[in-house]
Amino acid sequence: MGDSNNSMPIPVLDLSESEEVQLRVLREACSTTGFFYLTGHGVPRELIRRVFGGAAKFFQCAAERKDEFKAGPGEHPLGYQSAVLENIKLDPETQEHPDQREQLKFARRNYVRDYNAFIEGAGGLASASEREDDRRIVWLAKALTEEEEEWRSQVNSYFERVSSLGHGLLKLLAKSLGLEETHFSPFFKRPLELMNLNYYHAQKARLGCGSHTDYGMLTLLITDEVPGLQVCKDKSKPAPEREYVDVKAPPGHSHFVINVGDMLERWTCGEFVSNLHRVENVTGKERFSIAFFFEPDVDALISPIDRSSGSVPASDPLPPVVYGDWLKEKYNKTGEVI
Numbered sequence: 001m002g003d004s005n006n007s008m009p010i011p012v013l014d015l016s017e018s019e020e021v022q023l024r025v026l027r028e029a030c031s032t033t034g035f036f037y038l039t040g041h042g043v044p045r046e047l048i049r050r051v052f053g054g055a056a057k058f059f060q061c062a063a064e065r066k067d068e069f070k071a072g073p074g075e076h077p078l079g080y081q082s083a084v085l086e087n088i089k090l091d092p093e094t095q096e097h098p099d100q101r102e103q104l105k106f107a108r109r110n111y112v113r114d115y116n117a118f119i120e121g122a123g124g125l126a127s128a129s130e131r132e133d134d135r136r137i138v139w140l141a142k143a144l145t146e147e148e149e150e151w152r153s154q155v156n157s158y159f160e161r162v163s164s165l166g167h168g169l170l171k172l173l174a175k176s177l178g179l180e181e182t183h184f185s186p187f188f189k190r191p192l193e194l195m196n197l198n199y200y201h202a203q204k205a206r207l208g209c210g211s212h213t214d215y216g217m218l219t220l221l222i223t224d225e226v227p228g229l230q231v232c233k234d235k236s237k238p239a240p241e242r243e244y245v246d247v248k249a250p251p252g253h254s255h256f257v258i259n260v261g262d263m264l265e266r267w268t269c270g271e272f273v274s275n276l277h278r279v280e281n282v283t284g285k286e287r288f289s290i291a292f293f294f295e296p297d298v299d300a301l302i303s304p305i306d307r308s309s310g311s312v313p314a315s316d317p318l319p320p321v322v323y324g325d326w327l328k329e330k331y332n333k334t335g336e337v338i
């Protein structure tokens with residue numbers, strides 16, 4: 001792991017190394033490719049394997065069964081999304097075809113409330129008591145088989161483990177920027193945490209997921225061993241000239257692949273890079289991945305950090321934004337149909 005492929009090395013952050021080394025690796029990774037592998041994370045491989053196993057079974061189910069996991073009104077952006085039409089994520093500049101993947105999405109109940117209030121303009125934000133109490137992970141299907149019940153507890157436990165990793169990484173990120181360890185905590189009291197199980201079909205010569213950046217703070221991804229994820233070498237180039245390099249698929253679910261999102265790039269005034277990436281599944285094999293999007297509270301007011309003064313400056317080069325407003329604008333721009 002961590003060797004260069006096609007001349008773009010992806011560093012490995014090992015949480016069992018000394019903090020000094022961790023901070024150095026993190027800073028270096030975030031300010032160059034915006035991607036790093038994470039190991040020493042403590043999420044049991046067996047748990048990850050079981051979550052993947054259940055996902056493979058779920059996506060094999062008949063369409064009628066999968067449709068029972070579809071979101072109803074007020075339940076977006078959760079549940080099952082088939083590969084046809086509902087799942088279009090078109091970047092008109094670079095992507096000719098819709099994304100080719102099925103997804104099953106999970107979040108906590110307060111995410112659903114906050115998302116719908118802010119993005120869809122329906123209902124209110126999670127109430128004060130819900131903010132504290134309702135961290136339940138939502139499953140949309142009315143009834144589950146015994147096997148699915150078992151899978152549910154594995155998926156939920158994986159979600160909690162990755163959520164804790166996200167909070168831990170916030171502390172490291174803050175320190176790597178020379179800030180107090182708790183600097184980001186007030187903006188992550190009830191973070192938007194969205195977990196997508198992805199199923200890329202075994203088709204050829206189509207983008208499973210078109211070139212994009214992720215919107216939030218960090219994305220924590222686990223893939224199977226089928227390659228497909230590619231990272232842009234230099235996103236400042238115009239779209240037709242951009243080159244993409246493969247991100248080596250870690251063996252046996254051993255490493256997370258983590259990347260900086262747009263909000264963190266903005267928060268750090270561009271010091272940390274939210275890089276373009278895509279999935280090109282040309283192996284002729286099915287591919288599965290789990291992406292966990294770790295994003296600030298929907299109503300967090302985020303002022304970019306100017307490191308030249310070491311804190312939030314009086315006159316920001318970038319104005320403060322409310323995270324939910326920023327997200328809404330992003331969705332409107334990409335024309336994502338949910």
Ligand SMILES: O=C(O)CCC(=O)C(=O)O
Pocket residue numbers: 196198209214221223228229277278279289290291
């Ligand atoms: O499946 C992958 O390897 C990456 C998926 C991804 O980039 C995304 O869903 O944002």
Ligand SMILES: [Fe+2]
Pocket residue numbers: 212213214219277
């Ligand atoms: Fe992504």
